[in-house]
Amino acid sequence: MSRLSSLYSSNPDKAWVERFFMLYTPVWMLSMALMMLTGSDKNWSDGALLLHAAATALPVLLVPMWLARRQRTSPWYDSYWLKANLYLAVFGFFGNYFGSEYFFDVLGMVYHYPNATTTLDATLLGSGTQTVPVIMYFYTHVYFMTYHASANIALRQIKRRQWPGMVLIFPIAVFVVGYVWAWLETKAMANPLMATSFYYQKMELMLRYGSAIYATYFLASFPIYYFLDEDRARRWSLWQTVAGALSASMLTFYLLDFAARMVGAL
Template sequence: MWFAKDGSKAWAEKFFLFVNLSSLILFLVVFIGSGLYERYDDRVSYAVVSGLMVLPNIVVPVVLVGKSDKVLPWYTRFVWKANMWNLVFGFIGNYFWTHYFYKILGARYTFDTFRLNDVPIPCYLATHVYFLFYHSVSSITLRKLDEATTKLPTPLRRAIFVCGVLMLAYLTAYMETLTISAFPYYEFVDRDKMQSVSIQRD
C-alpha cells in the first residue's frame, strides 16, 4: 500500500503530491528555467511568486474537502495538521538553521528582497511547498519500504529502514541543491563540493 490507511492522511498525501509537484515544476521550469525571474526582480515579486505557490495548500482544502475529511472537524483533518507542522518547522528551519548553509557551506542568497534574520521572505514561503512535497514522498516511500520488509528479521528490517531514511535525506538535500542551482542568486563558495558532500572547501 502506497498511501496511508487513514483516509484523511491518504487524501492529504495525494493532494500535497499533486499540488506541490505542480507548483515546483512551474517554479523550476517556468519561473527559473525560462529566466522569467529576471523580468520580475523587484523586492516584492519573488515573495508574490512564492506566496502563490503556497496558496493552493491553504485555500483548496477549504473548498475541496476529501471524502474522509467531511465527517471530521476542520482542525483534526490531516491536511491542516500537516500544513501547520510544516509552517512551524519551515519557519524554525529558515530562521535558525539557514545560517548553517551560510557559515558552514558558504551558501548565500543574493537577490534583493525583504528578509527576516537575513533569510529572504520568499524562502520561508517556498520552503512550505518543498517540505509538504518532501514529507509526502518520504511518508509514502518509507511506508512502502516498511511493508516490503515485514517478513524479514527485526534487526535487518530496522537496518534497512534506517538506510532508507538516510538515503532519502541525502537525496532530498542533493535534489534541492541541484534544482535551485540554475538560479544565479543562490551562490556557494564551492558548488561542486557542496553538491557532493556538503562541505565547504577552505
C-alpha cells in the same frame, strides 16, 4: 488493496491529502521553473516576488481546506491537511530562520536577491553577513511538502514488508530518501539560470558532502512526520503536531552542529 492505494496511508483522511500533495508537486515545480526561465527572480519587485511565493505555497493549505469542506470527513481542527501544514510551517520556519545561517557560514550558500527587501533571519546565530528573504519561507513550504509526502510513501512500503533487521533498514531508508532530495534540490536550484541569485561557493563539495549534511534535516524530521495520523485510531492533537515539529527542529540543530564539528566549513 490496489497498487496505487497501497502507496498511501490506511487512514483515509491522511491518504487523500498525500495524494493532493503529490499531484501538486509538478505544479509548484513548473511555477519555479517559469520564474527561473523568465529571469523574474532578478526583475520583479519585492511585492511581486512575495505574491509569487505566496501564490505557489498557499494552495497547499487552501485547496485541501476547500476539499475537506466538501468531503466533511472530520472537524477542521482534527484534519490531517491542517496538521500537515502546521508541522511543515513550524519545521520550515526553523529551517529558514536558523538553518539558513548554517548553510551560509558552513556550506557556502549565497543568496543575492537585492530586489527581495523583506527579510527575516536569526539575530544571534551565524555571522550575519547574509539575510534570508521572506519568499524563501513560502518556497520551503512546498519543497518540504513534497519531500515529506514522498518520504511517507517510501517508508510506508518498507514498514509494510516487515523485513528482518527493520531497526536498521528504516533509518537507512530515511537517510537515503533525504539525501536524494537534498542532492536534487541543490542541483536544481544552483543552476546557470540562477547563477547570480543563488549558488554555492564550492558546488562539487556541496553536492557530494553538503547534501549529506542537508539530509540531517530529514533524518530528524521524516520519522516524526511519518507517524503523524498514520494510525487513525491514534490521531495527533494540534499541540502534539507542533511539539513534533519543534522536536525535529531541535534534533536538526544538534545534527548540524555535530556535522560542523566533524567536517568544518566546506
